Amino acid sequence: MAGHSHWANIARKKSLVDAKRGKLWSKLAKAIIVAAKHG
Secondary structure, three states: OOOHHHHHHHHHHHHHHHHHHHHHHHHHHHHHHHHHHHO
C-alpha cells in the first residue's frame, strides 16, 4: 500500500480543481445561453 495516501491527496486536490472549473464552465454556458436568447 505504499504511496496510497499520496494518490488520495492528489485526488482530493483534483476534485477541488474540477469543481471550480465546472462552476466556471456552467457560468459561461449560462451567459452564452442568455446572450443567444437576447440576440
